[in-house]
Amino acid sequence: MTILMPPILAVDRLCKYFPIRRTITELLHRTSRVIRAVDDISFQVETGTTFGLVGESGCGKTTTAKVILGLYEPTSGRVLFQDKDVHGNLSKSESTSIHHDIQAVFQDPAGSLDARMTIGDIVREPLEIHSVDKPQVRETKVLEMLEAVGLTKDQYKSYPHELSGGQQQRVAIARALTLHPKLMILDEPVSALDMSVRAQILNLLKDLQSKLDLTYLFVAHDLSVVRYMCDRVAVMYLGQIVESCETRELFESPLHPYTKALLDAVPVPDASARKTHTPLQGSIPSPANIPPGCRFHTRCPQVMQICSKSEPKLREVSSRHLVACHFYN
Numbered sequence: 001m002t003i004l005m006p007p008i009l010a011v012d013r014l015c016k017y018f019p020i021r022r023t024i025t026e027l028l029h030r031t032s033r034v035i036r037a038v039d040d041i042s043f044q045v046e047t048g049t050t051f052g053l054v055g056e057s058g059c060g061k062t063t064t065a066k067v068i069l070g071l072y073e074p075t076s077g078r079v080l081f082q083d084k085d086v087h088g089n090l091s092k093s094e095s096t097s098i099h100h101d102i103q104a105v106f107q108d109p110a111g112s113l114d115a116r117m118t119i120g121d122i123v124r125e126p127l128e129i130h131s132v133d134k135p136q137v138r139e140t141k142v143l144e145m146l147e148a149v150g151l152t153k154d155q156y157k158s159y160p161h162e163l164s165g166g167q168q169q170r171v172a173i174a175r176a177l178t179l180h181p182k183l184m185i186l187d188e189p190v191s192a193l194d195m196s197v198r199a200q201i202l203n204l205l206k207d208l209q210s211k212l213d214l215t216y217l218f219v220a221h222d223l224s225v226v227r228y229m230c231d232r233v234a235v236m237y238l239g240q241i242v243e244s245c246e247t248r249e250l251f252e253s254p255l256h257p258y259t260k261a262l263l264d265a266v267p268v269p270d271a272s273a274r275k276t277h278t279p280l281q282g283s284i285p286s287p288a289n290i291p292p293g294c295r296f297h298t299r300c301p302q303v304m305q306i307c308s309k310s311e312p313k314l315r316e317v318s319s320r321h322l323v324a325c326h327f328y329n
Helices: 024-028 061-069 092-101 119-129 135-148 165-177 195-212 223-229 247-252 257-264
Strands: 007-019 034-046 050-054 076-081 102-105 183-187 215-220 232-237 240-246 315-318 321-323
Touching (some): 034 232, 050 061, 061 215, 135 165, 195 215, 240 247
Parallel strands (some): 050 232
Antiparallel strands (some): 007 034, 240 321
């Protein structure tokens, strides 16, 4: 029997729409359009686990992460961190506490580090912003964090441009860890790195999670990385979750045609061992002009008549395995 941990993060019917600049005709007719980047999604992240959000570029993964971090206000829905609404009417101390406990590591390490600051200053900055400890204690913590992520004391006074891409990402991880967060948002943390460095960073993240009791929300498009890192996965397509289940079950028994297509695209060592599947046709539709019915029906190899007319709901078809597809209704 699977023992469920209490959720540290709960996303409840979250929507995030971006308005499109209106044309003269739309102004005259008082109409407007929006980009439905995230459109009514719900999921929970259990304490001490790694939850993956996967899908093609433009499916809404990063927008979801930014709403959770508080960088975007949601159009509707809620983000609950330890039962507190991140975008609710919080006191200053409650808001500060949430931003203290949720930290992020982004895709481009060079772009997320201030080129004018030394490595020591970059890692120490969160401690100064949140007024944590005295200056002497901060220096000790910075050196401890650098050592924890595999960097040396000699790199304390270095600048980001003097480090490799993998070392820069280690600095970003160290900066995120200085406040001892409870939840870390990892937005494509290894996609900008060389293949030889990716495994090192992924192993580092796993080791840190075990040692520091961290919870991860892992945003990625690389399913091989997701398989290695995540306990549970939600597959997103055009702003919605189309399938969600345990990682092992997703790879062994995928249900949604889109999930199957993503798995078919993963390279395998023995090409002759791959089963023959129908490849996806066309490209992902625009989130500003979403097709009626099932959003995937314009590319689905198993499309039925109902798919273009009725939007399927995300429903549980087996124990904790959810899918949004008319084929399973």
